[in-house]
Amino acid sequence: MATTDMSAPLPGTDDAHATTLGLANDKMAMWTFIGSECLFFGALISTYLIYFGRTNEGPAPAGIFDIPFTSASTFILLMSSLGMVLALAAIQAGDMRRFRTWTMATALMGATFLAGQFYEFSVFAAEGFNLTTSPFSSSFFVLTGFHGLHVALGILMLLSMWAASMMGRLPQQLHTTVENIGLYWHFVDIVWIIIFTVVYLIPAAITIAPPTG
Amino acid sequence: MRLRRPGAGWRRWALVVTAALVLAGCATGELPQNTLAPEGRIARVEDNLWNLVFPIAVAVFFLVQGLLLYALLRYRARPDDDPSVLPRQVAGNTRLEVLWTLIPALILAAIAVPTVKTIFDLSQKPASPLEVRVIGKQYWWEFEYSDEAGNIVTANELYIPTGRPVFLTLEATGQVTDDPSSIGVIHSFWVPKLAGKQDLIPGHQRTMTIEAEKPGSYSGQCAEFCGLSHANMRFAVVALEPAEFDAWVEEHASPQPPPQDELAARGAELFTSRTCIACHAINGYEGAEARVGPNLTYFADRAKFAGYILETTPENVAAWLEDPQALKPGAQMPDLQLSDEDIEALVAYLQTLK
Amino acid sequence: MTAIAERPTTTPRRSVFRRPTAETGPWSWITTVDHKKIGILYFVTAFFFFLVGGVEALLIRLQLAQPGGTLLTADQYNQIFTMHGLTMIFFAVMPLGAAFFNYLLPLMIGARDVAFPRLNAFSYWVFLAAGIFLYSGILLGGLPDGGWFNYAPLNLIGPNPTLGVDPSAGSPIPEHVQRMVLYSIGLQIAGIASLASSVNFIVTVFNMRAPGMTLMRMPIFVWSIFVTSFLMLFAMPVIGVALWQLLFDVRYGTSFFNPASGGDPVLWQHMFWLFGHPEVYILILPAFGMVSEVLPVFSRKPLFGYSAMVFSMIAIAFLGWGVWAHHMFAAGLGPVANSAFGLSTMFIAVPTGVKIFNWLGTMWGGRIRITTPLLFAAGLVGMFTIGGLSGVTHSIVPHDWQQTDTYYVVAHFHYVLFGGSIFGIFSATYFYFPKVTGRMLDEKLGKLHFALMIIGFNVTFFPMHILGLWGMPRRIYTYADGMGWNFWNLVETIGAFIIAAAILVFMVNVTRSLRHGAVAGNDPWDARTVEWLTTSPPPPYNFEEVPHVSARDEAWHRKYVSDGSQAPRRVPAGASPDHGTPDDASPGEAAVPAAEAPAHGPAHDGASAIHMPSPSYYPAIAALGLPIAGWGVVAGGAVQVALLVLGGTIIISGLFGWVLEPSAEDH
Structure with a gap:
């Protein structure tokens, strides 16, 4: 690619x-996003x-959440961030086989988390706790549902990378793309840590032992 | 060449013309909802703040527009200017900039003090008020007096005594008063000459105080968009001297006797048979207790009806019974497919309710 | 997604479609990724929506010209005033700003394009899709009718209580629910466009500046783009969440805002205005940036207090997040909240006042050339001041209880958004028309346009102050005789038609000038910033040679020398530009050493070698999927599933095609 002036920023380049x-532009865009x-x-x-707290005589947080189960799926999602780190390290080192292994492992851990969420939702529904039960249920399902959607999009990107790599279409120079998808993946994980704390643990603790008075 | 100053000229003319028109407009007609002519303590306190801020705003207006016009005129390029000579390239002046940051900030701080004080003053519940519950529905107002005032329920006309604070509790409900399962929408209670507005919010209880200094009928209207007939959700606050108000309470707390006139008696029967009774209450009429539509006990005493848009004349009442939706779109009153004779009888009956 | 979206792959490969190659004709516009063409697309589309919103305004004014108007039914009126607000805010003023952002941002920072050209095209197509989607209500069950603010729970139960409520959302979907779905998803789609643009512009400003273009040397308009983009970046997700919650409430029976099942309608107000107030600054800051470019050029002086202008803009953007509840003073939030938001509202007037006085300082002592762009810019200073002052009166909370929801507020925000934003946009239109088209707009018609506009504007909107104080509420389709409102309402209607005449004059001017306007040349206004160094219209690659920037007002410093003590004099044409110490630069950033910023860039081998991103089908394709999926939600039932799948498939395949094609083809 010939340009007249190498010091000038070029549109559509990711050359830092x-x-x-x-x-790099795309990394900055990911951070902005x-x-x-x-x-x-x-x-x-x-x-x-x-x-x-607005439960409409439906289940309250302490009554409905299965903290041990959600802790397990939280752990799996957190471990997937480790997988992402290892995948990035692999492609940066040029080890494409290891990269594919860890990408797939990350995607699978994400999928396990999603499966857990699906199972959790169906258990809730069976217990009469669904989208329309109460403001509590509405805000719970819409929040965790949107998070699940983010995880699903992340899995789609990971699988696309894996497939591209299998077809030899993901050369090692594209490690920055992997890094950006990794940024997204870590962000989604961090959000889950906040959700798990703020949505599951604290309300469950509060509703078990309501402050007196 | 002649001096050209299009921007300046136009703006000055616009100002002169506007000022003249404002004066002309002020001189004409009655203004039943003029916020600048308060007739109650609350509105007056609010107006006092306006009287403090408005002159400052006008002064700043003339300062800025004056500087702008002066700059445009004084520093305009003239045809005989040498285009290659530039004015002095001043890129800023820290002292000036600090000055016009600080001075407005100080003025605003000075305005903030009485503002905050007034906010807190007006949030206090006044001593020994008359208490009235205000219920907003699509699209009319229900006023329920406290036990002290005889437990009267009226629609679209709020009677109050002069010189005494009236403490309002405001709620918005759906079709049926006090039915939590039906959704109402937000309205806003506003009688400009007596007080600023307060929204009525479903699921919440809001309060406000109004007060009238002199007897009279004060025009009000819903100020928060509430649907098709938002424009037709008007009402009046009628202030009476305390003695007259007590008489009003005494009269309106008593139930209606059955009608004597034959036509009206037939109307009273139709009130049940044509299902009016399903929605409307009339104290003294057996079984008429519903609170979907307005309480009609003293219907004929009201100056206006149907969201306070129609004068209570027999013709208007007949037209309303004929086709409510044509007069007030979205009104909950259905078209009952009444015959002309039925309408005549119902109108006659309603005329007796005073 | 954005990250992989713009990845140029090193190995070219075949994609589903052959790469588009059209350089003229409709396909060149559909597939373009050139920020200038996209800017023009934005302008033309947004101006069309501006006309639509204007016609809606005329209908409103005709209905209210006299008491008891019968031109429109209550239902039609509610749809029209709602769409007037939505159209003007989301489909006229915001995208008109975006038109200038797109066209000018790379030119002003000496770049060849924005950071993500295809994402930029995607923003435009998504914006267009959102407009079409929202207006498709004409053919479906009607347009949104709850006001642009669309308060809960009116948005849940609808304006006509006689129709009853059916939250179970069976098929067919009730008309009212369809209208709310159009509102919710239409704005959601428009928000995607804004979000994509904001990411793009932020990265562009951070990363694509020409050598030597430090942040504090950027043209002030670029600063306004930068600040506005951050506001969009953070405001759009807030309204996005509220719109999702509304959609779930009306369509799938959740209870976010439904008081009957425990929700709180006030939450909608908080969410809406937490977005809505920054949105006001999203609408006005670009216009501030525009006049801050125009006034110095025609006053022939640098901008007065550049740093103060930058920091006041940033201060407005920050404070803008802390004033939202002043839209809710009548909602009964309590004296503490009312006092806090009253105070914050007062103090946002301080940085705004700084801007007004600095504009006056810019003109002061200048040699002001009275041209159409200058007139519109001066018009903004005058008219916005009125809107700002009425804004301060809103912060007097107890009196705001009288003002809110009346025509006084309508007057206020039209002085801000019409007298501010629209005047700024017209100023910029007259200013940049020569750069975009290579021809000048006619000055006589331009001044006629301005004269009609400022008269019409004041005749229309000034009396609204009076009517509001005389107790006329907003959003009423009719009013009674005997309220004392008849005269001024009639005057306002006449004023509205004067504005319409002004717009007609503008359209005639543009049509004539495109063919017969005087040829502009590179720099017809003797301007100050680098976009005037290149040809008019600029070539696709903007600059044959990327300018090296050594001063704020770089172009001016290439034309004039000033040793500080004497009036600057013009450098003879053709002479080497002499970069003396720029007197408008702060000491810390005085001229860069010559080695760092040579007067000429390195030798270049001609424009043909400049490699620009190639056109692409995929942004338009991906954008097309969004409204299709949206119509599914409007329709309900089996159609819903089919359209959601179809729309989703189009979006996903569009994105995959986008990712898999290189951003630029190798030659």
Whole structure:
């Protein structure tokens, strides 16, 4: 690619050397997008915090959540972040086989988490706790549902990378793309840590032992 | 070449014309909802703040527009200017900039003090008020007096005594008053000459105080968009001297006797047979206790009806019974397919309710 | 997604479609990724929506010209005033700003394009899709009718209580629910466009600046883009969440805002205005940036207090997040909240006042050329001041209880958004028309346009202050005789038609000038910033040679020298630009050493070698899927599943095609 002026930033390039700040455009875009996502989940979590006490005589957090089960699936999702780190390290080192292994492992751990969420939702539904039960249930399902959707999109991206790599279409230079998808994946995991704490643990603790008075 | 100053000229003319028109407009007609002519303590306190801020705003207006016009005129390029000579390239002046940051901040801080004080003053519940519960529905107002005032329920006309604070509890409900399962929408209670507005929010209870200094009928209307007939959700606050108000309470707390007139008696029967009774209450009429539509006990005493848009004349009442939706779109009153004779009888009956 | 979206792959490969190659004709516009073409698309589309919103405004004014108007039914009126607000905010003023962002941002920072050209095209197509989706209500069950603010629970139960409520959402979907789905998903789609743009512009400003273009040397308009983009980035997800919650409430029976099942309608207000107030600044800050470019050029002086202008903009953007509840003073939040939000609202006037006075300082002592762009810019200063002052009166909470929900507020925000945003946009339109088209707009018609506009504007909106104070509420389709409102309502209606005449003059001017306007040349206004260094219209690659920037107002410093003590003089044409110490730069960023910023860039081998991103079908394809999926939710039943699957498939395949094609073909 011939350009007239190598010091000028070029549109559509991800060559970090060509940008003003020396950061790749797509990485910066991912960080910017994550900034926006923070407000998205922030708004959903705020709604939940306002509503988790409004149960309409339906189940309350302490009565419905299965903390040990959700802890296990949380652990699996957290481990998937480790898988993501190892996948990125592999492609940076040029070990494509190891990269594919860890990408697939990450995707599978994500899928396990989603399966757990699906199971959890169906148990809740069977216990009469569904989308329309109460403001508590509405805000719970919409929040965790949107998080699940984010995990699903992440899995789709991971599988696409895996497939591209299998077909030899993911050369080692594209490790920055892997890094960006990794950023997204870690973000989704971190959001889950907040959700698990704020949505499951704290309300469950509060509703078991309500403050006296 | 002649001086050209299009922007300046137009704006000045616009100002002069506007000022003239404002004066012309002020001079004409009655303004039943004029916020600038308060007739109660609350509205007056609010208006006092306006009287403090408005002159400052006008002064700033003239300062800025004056500087703008002056700059445009004084520093405009003239045809004989040498285009290659530039004015002095001033890129800023820290002292000036600090000055016009600080001065507005100080002015605003000065305004903030009485503002905050007034906010807190007005949030207090007044001593020994008359208490009335205000219920907003699509699209009319229900007023329920406390036991002290005889437990009267009226629609679209709120009678109050002069010189005494009236403490309102405001709620929005669905079709049936006090039925939590039906959804109402947000309305806003506003009698400009007596007080600013307060929203009525379903699921919440809000409060406000109004007060009238002189007897009279004060025009009000719903101020929060509430659907098709938002524009037709008007009402009046009628202030009476305390003695007259007590008489009003005494009269309106008593039930209606059955009608004597034959036509009206037939109307009273139709009230049940044509299902009016399913929605409307009339104290003294057996079984008429529903609170879906307005309580009609003293219907004929009201100056207006149907969201306070129609004068209570026999013709208007007949037209309303004929086709409510045509007069007030989205009204909950259905078209009951009444015959002309039935309408005549019902109108006659309703006329007796005073 | 954005990250992989713009990845240029090193190995070219075949994709489903052959790469589009059209350089003229409709396909060149559909597949373009050139920020200038996208900017023009934005302008034309948004101007069309501006006309639609204008016609809606005229219908509103005709209905209210006299008491008891019968032109429109209550239902039609409610749809029209709702759509007037939505159209003007989301489909006229925001995208008109985006048009200038797109066209000018790379030119002003000396870049060849934005950071993500295809994402940029995607933003445009998504915006267009959102507009079409929202207006498709004309053919379906009607348009949204709850006001642009669409308060709960009116948005749940609908304006006509006689129809009853059916939250179970069986098929067919009730008309009212369809209207709310159009509102919710239509704005959601528009939000995707804004979000994509904001990411794109933020990265572009951070990363695509020409050598030497430090943040504090950026043109002030670029700063306004930057700040506005951050506001969009953080405001859009908030309304996005609220819109999802509304959609779930009306369509799938959740209870976020439904008081009958424990929800709280006030939450909608908080969410809406937490987005809605920053949105106001999203609408006005670009116009502030525009006039901050126009006033210095025609006053022939640098912008007065550049740093103060930058920091006041940032201050407005920050404070803008802390004032939302001033839209809710009548909602009864209690004296503490009312006081807090009253105070924050007062103090946002301080940075705004700084801007007004700095504009006056810019003109002061200048040599002001009275041109159409200058007139519109000065018009903004004057008219926005009125809107700002009425804004301060809103912060007097007890009196705001009188003002809120009346025509006084309608007057206020039209002075801000019409007298502010629209005047700024017209100023920029007259200013940049020569750069975009290579021809000048006619000055006589331009001044006629301005004269009609400022008269029409004031005749229409000034009396609204009076009517509001005389107790006329907003959003009423009719009013009674005898309220004292008849005269001014009639005057306002006449004013609205004067504005319409002004817009007609503008359209005539554009049509004529496109063919017969005087040829502009590179720099017809003797302007100050680098976009005027290139040709008019600029080539696809913007600059044959990327400018090296050594001062704020780079272009001016290439034309004039100033040693600080004397009035600057013009450098003879053709002479080597002499980069003296720019007197408008702060000491810390005085001229960069010559080695770092050579007057000429390295030798270049001609424009043909400049490699630009190639056109693409995929942004438009991916955008097409969004409304299709949306119509599924409107329709319900089996159609819903079919359309959701179809729309989803189109989006996903569009994105995959996008990812798998390189951003630029190798030659």
